Amino acid sequence: MEKIAVDVMGADFSPREEVLGAVEAVKEWNIPVVLVGDQNAILPILKETGNDRNPLIEVRHTTEVIGMDEHPARAFIKKPKASVALGASLVKEGLCGALVAPGSTGAAVTAGLFKIGRIPGVERPAILTPLPNEKGNTTYLIDSGASANPKVQTYLQNAMLGYAYAVKAAHIKHPKIGLLNIGAEHTKGSQLVTEAFELLSKQKTIPFAGNAEGRDVLTGAFDVIVTDGFTGNVVLKFGESTGHFFEVLLKETIEKGGAAAKIGALLLKSALKRYFLKRVDYAERGGAPLLGIQKGLVICHGASKAKAIKNAVRQAENICEADMTDMIINTMKELEDSYHLR
């Protein structure tokens, strides 16, 4: 197995939750990790868990960090030894197979772009976010925030990257790939997305299943939902907030509902934790891979706890094993040769 670099700095609960999560991934799946960050903060946590001499855990020391409120590109230039940059360098140099990066999404994308580097031909990398769906499996939203100014080709590229991930990493043989739009008919949508529909319909390399509306994201009718980074980011953040919204409403309902409601809620509680919350908890899925770069990079929520980091490390290892790069290059070549689509 390839080593996974974990940036343990710069997120809400750094470095503690990152270190604990990485340790759990080592224990559960024997995945070797390199913890990138302040060794004076990391070593006590390793000691505490009895892992200070675990041969599967290395530490790469740095004290520089890019905060979530910093301008990513500017901070990146100012802090060449920032943990996220150092982690990406380990991947670039081949010492690690992938990087897990919690905290600033912008800093992670910048590190992916400028340290690990794009796959030749990919114009902009895209973030793929796994979402739970009604069928009990996963729908992948791409792009959920890497690039906010799409061109028509961006949609084709995102479809191609999502396709490669679905087949190689998620092992879906014939993924259903939909274009996020405001109507099911091909004439619907903004001019840009209507043109993207035409482009996707014309080519035959990537299987294209037509338009998906906002209401189709969670049904499981599509395996991959293709969109731009602006729309995708709005949908993702809105979706995350609905959980909290329903929680607030449920608490009020129990409050107002009297004794019956309170006893009912108590009786239901353990099942809710075991089944309901497990399904909607992003920590169960880990993070969101940045696709279109030469190696793996999994971006995690700034508020990630150990469980999310643990699962992100496994996701990162899975991306190493999937090795999508060849498929992406071949798919691009086929699109280019047959349809002059670049």
Added chain:
Amino acid sequence: MEKIAVDVMGADFSPREEVLGAVEAVKEWNIPVVLVGDQNAILPILKETGNDRNPLIEVRHTTEVIGMDEHPARAFIKKPKASVALGASLVKEGLCGALVAPGSTGAAVTAGLFKIGRIPGVERPAILTPLPNEKGNTTYLIDSGASANPKVQTYLQNAMLGYAYAVKAAHIKHPKIGLLNIGAEHTKGSQLVTEAFELLSKQKTIPFAGNAEGRDVLTGAFDVIVTDGFTGNVVLKFGESTGHFFEVLLKETIEKGGAAAKIGALLLKSALKRYFLKRVDYAERGGAPLLGIQKGLVICHGASKAKAIKNAVRQAENICEADMTDMIINTMKELEDSYHLR
């Protein structure tokens, strides 16, 4: 009170639910209505409810209807006597103060644009959708689907229309108006939305509270969320689907959770209906007004039942009473004079 025209054709449960909903609005609030549609279908329902001689209920007969699967503009030309066109004409001619239009959103927008007509200076009308928020009141999303190809000015115009509605119809004295974007900082977002941010920040006529992220839509931190019709429509449809998603998950949870979970759910059920569902049910709010036209038009969900129609009739009456037109014209004039923003 002004009469409200109700298009009773062309939606999922037409004409029955439209007629029943209108009748309820008459009974509850004495709002006079004009039912537009096939009298041979309408009259038996009125008779059944003992309202065939109710002086507050008129019928305007037509059998032509624009279906939800038809191309709105084309159908509009082909069917000049379609119920939605006839209803809009009643409003245009001053016989009714506003139109309630369930079914095809495209047909309703077309009727608003070409029959009722824009307020001079408004480039494109916008759909305002009331959404429930965590604070227990309403956040208004504008535009939720009228125009999918925004220019920078579109955001300013939508902010202006949302502001007028918030003040005049929703009676919010100092509404907080946010711009839907992918970050809180002013540098974040697509080029278009970043420019819209600058434009909104520069003017001082409309109160502008800065960027709102997807996660801020349901918190109640903003009264009005300004966006384009593409993003707004995706958010709206996605939001509607989350209710169903959580319902599916809850059913599975109860199924898997054994006896305790089943009894718990039974005990909680009546409180859920009374408090939780009441808050998320769009039928409680009615429909989504089309703003920027000379008179009122409330667009309703194609699947509207009587309760939604009833509340939409009240909403329509409320819009008549609010009379936003002067405020919209004055606000536009002020923006134009002071900031040359047209």
